[in-house]
Amino acid sequence: MTNNPTIKIHASFLPHTDPEASLRFYRDLLGFEIRLDVGYEGMRWITVGPPGQPDTSIVLTPPAVDPGLTEDERRTIGEMMAKGTYATLVLQSDDLDGLFERLQATDAEVIQEPMDQPYGVRDCAFRDPAGNHIRINQAP
Template sequence: MDITIHASFLPTTDPEASLAFYRDALGLEVRQDVGQGAMRWITIGAPSQPGTSIVLYPPAADPNITEDEQQTIAEMMAKGTFASVLLATPDLDAAFERAQAADVEVMQEPTDQDWGVRDCAFRDPAGNTVRLQQS
């Protein structure tokens, strides 16, 4: 069996701010942008990986989520504990400098971890943790 990763989903509360973060600060490309206002789905991805995407979506769009669950999700997003993504780049320091120049929220500057990875971390405009590691 050959299974590949096609898309993963990250919630967003401000599509324009998320678009600026992922496109302008991190350099990902926009593949689709559908809907409008707060009900907007933006598909982004790395130019070098045309078959793998991240979909930025409005978490309140799911009709199966109760109001209490929506409140819990909003609280977790605000704390940065709801969703995360791990990205990789061959030049971590250059990517960090580009993101930092875009005035993103830095959680961790580039660091050599004990387990052998060099990485850094940001929070996107929705509060999601974005870890970026040297590939």
């Protein structure tokens, strides 16, 4: 083993409340590939990822399935998801304005139109069908 092992992001988890709506958003609107689609005891986990990046995935998971959560915690998670404050994903596009126009032409909820941020990034923001905050940066 080396002193400085390579570390990559393999997967990140986002909650979803409607698997079909999530598929329409991530597969049909964003163009992500479906890597896995697994059902178990009435729940469904969908793994998606950008084409050409097979080592990086997003697992769309039912919210609050951890058996260690209390009912109050589950309720809080649901409330935060509804407000779009529970989870955030930052993506990058080589055509931010074109992607924004394509998403805006659908029923995707726009949070922020493309703009130049004071910290040097041009970005926009949407909510996915579960309320997750999705920011999209313009690639350098």
